[in-house]
Amino acid sequence: MNIELISIPKIEDIRGNLSVIELDILPFEMKRVYYLYDVPSAAERGGHSHKEQKEFLVALSGSFDVVMADGKEQQTITLNKPFQGLLINQEIWRELNNFSSGSVCLVIASAVFDEDDYIRDFDDFLAHQLISDK
Structure with a gap:
């Protein structure tokens, strides 16, 4: 999967x-740069992929899980150290869940917001992956 844990x-x-x-x-x-906070423990964030944008996620406080898929495999990584970040390259589906109380997720992105870069439906993501693999 096109991800990497990077030490800060x-x-x-x-x-x-x-x-x-x-x-x-x-x-x-x-x-x-943006950040997520005051996320209820039962809530999910993310639920999308990017066609081009890359993101670097850091748990500044607390912890949360990042569930990722590339169309072939799925992987879950728990972020809970403010000196370690997760690089998620383009074309990786991501969902963030299991937020602990007081958690803060910092996101550093490679691009400004562009709705056209998002794939927000998982079936559309899988179809996009089939086209990309050809």
Whole structure:
């Protein structure tokens, strides 16, 4: 699957830890940053794929699961460390669920919002994957 867990540099100090996301740890230029918070534990976010956009997800606080599919396999990764992020490349279906209380999901995206880049129906995603594989 076209994903990767990436370590974020962590500077440890008795006053608290500091992590820095700079351009050199991401394989794309940052175009948009947003975050999810106050998500009820039973709620799901995501439920889409991108045709071109790549995203880097970090659990700044708490934890949540990222369920991904590429049309051939499915994989679930739990994000729960603010010094580790998940790179999700284009054409990967993603659903975020199982949010812990107080969790915050930071998303760094390779593109500004473009509705035409989204595939929001799983059956359409699978059809798109069949066309892409040819």
